[in-house]
C-alpha cells in the first residue's frame with residue numbers, strides 16, 4: 001500500500017451539519033485517514049461515570065461513510081474539570097513547589113492514584129466501545145507525553161513513588177548511599193522517607209539523585225502508557241497502537257516509550273527546528289526507535305502559533321515536508337489539522353482550511369501529494385550502514401552538569417548527523433545496547449556513562465572490520481552518575497581506543513576574555529594543510545597502542561595529542577578529543593563523507609519487489625540539481641526481476 005495521507009479532525013469543534021461537508025472535502029483532498037478524540041474526555045464523560053458516545057458514534061459514521069478510516073485517541077491528556085476539581089492533588093507540581101492551574105492541557109501528574117484510576121476507567125470504556133468498530137484502524141495513546149515540560153512533577157505522590165522506585169532499583173539504602181556518593185556534603189540517608197524529590201536549594205543537589213529522578217519521571221509515563229496498552233490489547237485486539245512523539249524532545253526516554261507500541265508516530269513541526277537536516281534527524285530517530293516505518297501523525301500545515309516567530313511557509317514547502325517524511329520511512333502523513341480553529345489556544349495555527357472554510361495552501365499541497373503518490377508502489381527505507389548511538393541517560397547526565405553552557409549533547413549529535421545528511425549518506429540511530437552488525441561505521445558521541453560489558457561487544461564488531469568513532473566525554477561516569485575510578489576513558493574504552501585521556505577542559509568562547517593564559521587553544525592540525533578549529537570541549541590524549549592523527553596547535557594544549565586512530569583486527573577505532581567546529585569538513589578530510597554538500601536530498605528506497613527508487617528533494621526556493629524550487633521527484637533506478 002502506498003503511503004497514506006490524513007488529518008486531525010475535531011467534530012466537537014464544529015456544528016453537526018458541518019461534519020459531512022468536511023468529510024467530503026477531505027476526500028477531495030485525497031485524504032483517507034482522520035485522527036480524532038485526544039482532547040474530548042469532557043464530552044465522553046460529562047459527569048463521573050456517565051458516558052456519552054452518541055455524538056462520537058455519529059461523527060464516526062459520517063466520516064466513515066465518506067470513506068475515511070479512523071484513528072481513535074485515548075483522551076487522557078485533558079481530564080475534565082470535574083475530575084480536577086474533585087481531586088486537586090492530581091494537578092502537577094513544579095520544581096518550585098507550586099501546583100499548576102487548570103483550563104489547559106497536560107496539567108496532570110502521572111503518578112497520582114485518582115488520575116490513574118480515572119484514566120484507566122475512561123480508556124477501558126472507550127476501548128470497549130470502539131474496540132471492534134469496522135471504521136477504526138488503530139489507536140493513539142494519549143497525546144504527546146511530556147509536551148511543555150510536563151514530564152517531571154514534584155508532588156508528594158511522586159516523592160513516595162520515587163522512594164519506592166529507588167528501593168526497587170538499589171535494594172538497600174547502603175547500596176544507594178554508596179552509588180550516589182551521599183557522603184559528599186554529609187547527606188547519607190538512614191531511611192527511604194528522607195529522600196527528597198529535586199527542589200529549590202541554594203547550592204546544587206546531588207547529581208545522582210537528579211539523574212535518577214529523570215529516569216523515574218520518564219518511567220512513570222512509560223508505565224502509564226503501558227496501563228493503556230494493556231487495556232487496548234485486551235479490548236481492541238485487532239487494532240494497532242501508537243503514541244505521538246515530539247520534535248527535539250528528551251525528557252522521556254523514547255527508546256523505552258517506543259518498546260511496547262506497534263509503531264512510533266511523530267508530530268513533525270519543522271518550525272520548531274533549525275533546518276531541513278534537523279528535520280530529517282528527528283524523522284530518522286523515529287524510524288530508528290523501532291527499526292521500522294512510522295507515522296507522521298501530525299504534520300505542520302503552514303504557519304504555527306507557538307514559536308517565537310510564526311511566519312507562513314513558501315509554496316511547495318508542505319509537499320516537500322511530506323515527501324521528506326516518506327524519505328525517512330514514514331508510511332503515513334496526517335496533517336494537523338482540518339480547519340483552523342476559531343476557538344481556544346490555537347486560533348492562529350493554520351489547517352488545511354481557513355476559518356471561513358475555504359481551502360488554505362496545505363489543502364492544495366495535500367492534493368498534489370495524493371497525485372504524486374497515486375502511481376507509486378509501497379516504498380521502504382533500507383537499513384543504513386552508518387549508525388549514531390543516541391542515549392537519553394548520557395544526554396541527561398551532561399545536561400545536568402554541562403561544564404560549559406555551550407555543551408549540548410543534542411547539538412553535538414546534530415552536527416555529526418548533519419555532516420552525513422549533507423552527503424546523502426543514510427544514518428540510523430542506535431541505542432547503547434545495539435547490536436552493531438550490518439553497520440560499517442558507528443559513531444559514539446559523548447557516551448559519558450559506562451555500561452559494563454558494552455565495550456567487549458564493540459571490540460568484536462571492530463575486529464570484523466567496523467569503524468568506531470568515539471568522541472570526547474565518553475566513559476567518564478558510572479551508571480549512577482559518579483566518576484569512574486579508572487583512568488579515563490573507563491569501562492575498557494582506553495584499551496579499545498589505545499589511549500588515555502590525560503586532561504579535559506571546557507573551551508570558553510573567544511568573547512570570554514578572563515584568564516587568557518588558561519585557554520586550551522583553538523586549533524588542531526595534521527601537518528600544515530590540515531588545520532581545524534575547535535571550541536566548547538578539548539581533551540589531551542596519551543596514546544598507548546594508538547597512533548596520533550592530530551595534535552593541538554596552540555594555547556595550553558599546544559603539542560598535545562587531540563585525535564588518535566587504533567587498528568583493531570580488521571577495523572579501526574578513532575578517538576576525537578575535541579569538538580571540531582566544522583565537523584563536516586573534518587569528516588570529509590577523513591574520507592567519511594563527500595567533500596561538498598549535495599545540492600539536493602537524495603534517498604534510495606526499495607519497493608516490495610526489491611527494486612531501488614530514488615527520491616530527490618530540493619529544500620530551497622531556488623532550482624537545484626534537476627529540480628525546481630521545492631521540487632520533488634521519484635525515479636525507479638533498477639528492476640529486480
Ligand code: GAL
Nearest residue numbers: 143144147267298304336349
Ligand atoms: C502539537 C499537539 C497538537 C497541537 C499542535 C499545534 O504539539 O499535539 O495538539 O497543539 O502541536 O502545533
